[in-house]
Amino acid sequence: MDYRVRLLYKRFLLVGRQYPEPFGIVREKIKRGFQANSTNCDKPSIERALEHGEFVLKEAQALVSLHKYRTLNKRYGRNSDEF
Amino acid sequence: MKVLVTVKRVVDYAVKVRVKPDGSGVDLSNTKMSMNPFCEIAVEEAVRLKEAKVASEVIVASIGPSQSSEQIRTALAMGADRGIHVEVEKELPPLVISRALKSIVLKEKPSLVILGKQAIDDDCNQTGQMLAQFLDWPQGTFASKVKVVGEKLQVTREVDRGLETLELRLPAVVTCDLRLNEPRYATLPNIMKAKKKPIEKLGLKDLNCEPSYGLQTLSIFEPPKRQGGNKVESVAELIEKLRNEAKVI
Numbered sequence: 001m002d003y004r005v006r007l008l009y010k011r012f013l014l015v016g017r018q019y020p021e022p023f024g025i026v027r028e029k030i031k032r033g034f035q036a037n038s039t040n041c042d043k044p045s046i047e048r049a050l051e052h053g054e055f056v057l058k059e060a061q062a063l064v065s066l067h068k069y070r071t072l073n074k075r076y077g078r079n080s081d082e083f
Numbered sequence: 084m085k086v087l088v089t090v091k092r093v094v095d096y097a098v099k100v101r102v103k104p105d106g107s108g109v110d111l112s113n114t115k116m117s118m119n120p121f122c123e124i125a126v127e128e129a130v131r132l133k134e135a136k137v138a139s140e141v142i143v144a145s146i147g148p149s150q151s152s153e154q155i156r157t158a159l160a161m162g163a164d165r166g167i168h169v170e171v172e173k174e175l176p177p178l179v180i181s182r183a184l185k186s187i188v189l190k191e192k193p194s195l196v197i198l199g200k201q202a203i204d205d206d207c208n209q210t211g212q213m214l215a216q217f218l219d220w221p222q223g224t225f226a227s228k229v230k231v232v233g234e235k236l237q238v239t240r241e242v243d244r245g246l247e248t249l250e251l252r253l254p255a256v257v258t259c260d261l262r263l264n265e266p267r268y269a270t271l272p273n274i275m276k277a278k279k280k281p282i283e284k285l286g287l288k289d290l291n292c293e294p295s296y297g298l299q300t301l302s303i304f305e306p307p308k309r310q311g312g313n314k315v316e317s318v319a320e321l322i323e324k325l326r327n328e329a330k331v332i
Contacts, residue, residue: 007271014274018117068097071096072203075203
């Protein structure tokens with residue numbers, strides 16, 4: 001296995017812990033995503049898959065921070081009724 | 084310039100908390116805990132000041148149970164330099180926390196203290212203000228922008244009528260609002276490096292602080308469940324219901 005793939009998987013798990021869904025479900029999804037590419041053995045397709053992985057990881061990070069911001073803005077923002 | 088940031092370990096923002104059946108508190112068993120989101124914003128701001136070469140050192144302080152060191156490690160992974168962990172068993176009121184923080188500030192002598200505006204578990208919004216009072220330092224609360232200009236600090240605050248900009252002389256206390264910045268993700272190598280950064284363990288006694296409880300929690304209960312509405316057939320029925328059921332006209 002390319003070491004970058006392993007590193008990407010670890011980074012996915014790290015973000016997965018903060019994902020708004022339960023970690024068990026998220027981990028399964030991550031695993032399936034990686035296993036779907038397990039037959040790609042030539043160099044160009046590994047590179048392509050890694051690039052796509054980076055993209056998905058960035059999207060997941062953006063989703064986590066957006067979800068957090070929106071929840072907090074709803075609770076503590078200017079128009080919140082809880083305050 | 085040294086910067087001190089405070090972090091608090093709280094129930095994760097996404098968790099729906101459950102009240103214990105006897106009403107003595109919130110059920111914390113098997114609950115995901117994380118760093119208070121406003122403290123994350125505070126850590127990010129301090130790290131940005133360090134990256135802009137304005138701050139020379141970023142110190143993270145936390146007062147809480149032994150597991151609070153996880154949150155200090157997270158802050159160290161985000162880019163802080165060292166941690167101070169004051170171990171306490173019970174959750175303390177903001178008054179005691181701000182007294183303990185005062186002792187830490189007098190010991191470390193930072194030029195700037197950055198705190199989150201409030202913790203998302205007790206929603207007190209008091210610690211920063213009390214700390215500024217104890218130290219007799221200027222304070223900029225609800226900061227949405229922080230800028231260091233020479234020996235002064237410009238803090239833009241979110242107030243009811245818009246934005247207000249204050250100029251504070253350093254040393255000062257700043258508490259962060261939600262829109263100050265977007266906290267970063269700790270990268271894997273930084274998480275590994277953070278394991279080697281030093282965390283100083285202290286007790287409240289080292290800070291000449293007594294855990295006093297001026298406040299007593301009498302009971303905790305869930306808010307009443309929202310009752311569903313119902314549809315009416317005609318205007319006359321609506322008026323009748325408003326008059327007799329709701330008794331508003």
